[in-house]
Amino acid sequence: SPWPNYGEKPKTNTPEVKAWVKSIDWSKVPKLPIRHTDSPGDPPECPQKEVPEGDCWWTCSGCYAPDDVVDCPGKNDWGLTFDDGPEPGVTENYFSLLKEKNVTATFFVTGMKSTKAPWLLQETIDQGHHLASHTWSHSGLTTLTNEEIVAELKWTEKYIFDHTGYKIKYFRPPYGDIDNRVRAIARQLGFKTVIWSNEWDTQDWQLSENTITSKQIVGIFNSGLKSLPDRKKGVITLQHD
Numbered sequence: 001s002p003w004p005n006y007g008e009k010p011k012t013n014t015p016e017v018k019a020w021v022k023s024i025d026w027s028k029v030p031k032l033p034i035r036h037t038d039s040p041g042d043p044p045e046c047p048q049k050e051v052p053e054g055d056c057w058w059t060c061s062g063c064y065a066p067d068d069v070v071d072c073p074g075k076n077d078w079g080l081t082f083d084d085g086p087e088p089g090v091t092e093n094y095f096s097l098l099k100e101k102n103v104t105a106t107f108f109v110t111g112m113k114s115t116k117a118p119w120l121l122q123e124t125i126d127q128g129h130h131l132a133s134h135t136w137s138h139s140g141l142t143t144l145t146n147e148e149i150v151a152e153l154k155w156t157e158k159y160i161f162d163h164t165g166y167k168i169k170y171f172r173p174p175y176g177d178i179d180n181r182v183r184a185i186a187r188q189l190g191f192k193t194v195i196w197s198n199e200w201d202t203q204d205w206q207l208s209e210n211t212i213t214s215k216q217i218v219g220i221f222n223s224g225l226k227s228l229p230d231r232k233k234g235v236i237t238l239q240h241d
């Protein structure tokens with residue numbers, strides 16, 4: 001296969017990645033530290049000392065950049081988003097339910113998962129939904145080198161383009177893990193960063209770890225609904241397929 005391996009970070013010593021890396025003006029990318037993680041692929045551990053404000057490291061200080069997308073413009077808009085697919089046998093169920101409810105959503109897919117079910121990419125578009133990127137291997141991006149970040153974003157873009165003809169524009173960093181180094185790279189590659197609205201992580205990913213019940217998730221959602229009248233903008237909610 002010409003594509004990076006399933007479950008691995010894409011290699012950086014290939015001609016494709018070298019060309020993508022060359023296309024970037026590295027003088028515009030801040031030299032922030034590569035963040036530490038005990039297990040590669042996982043989100044970083046937050047340091048004991050305070051994170052410099054200029055890093056705007058969401059994971060460890062909750063900082064958003066002015067161009068991060070975290071809300072919907074209209075008060076009554078709902079940005080329904082599903083991460084980590086496509087997942088054959090699950091994603092199709094969402095398609096049916098969404099069609100029944102006449103709702104469209106954004107699916108933030110990973111490149112590696114897409115290689116297991118490439119037909120679901122075109123199907124997402126045919127169903128009227130929006131495809132976006134969730135990187136190739138779902139690693140914490142702030143723990144990666146500059147070259148690895150480029151490879152994560154560009155391989156996913158290329159895979160989706162080759163299988164649908166669409167060039168994706170929006171990306172969501174796995175675990176929301178982003179700082180100003182990652183942002184500077186993503187911007188130059190033409191991506192807009194999407195996180196999710198404060199307090200609208202449904203925690204549904206914990207279902208697979210049995211650390212939450214579906215009833216509790218509905219409870220989180222319903223308590224969020226109570227805060228809606230106080231919000232000036234619509235919410236982007238985080239779910240998983």
Ligand SMILES: [Zn+2]
Nearest residue numbers: 083084174175
């Ligand atoms: Zn994810």
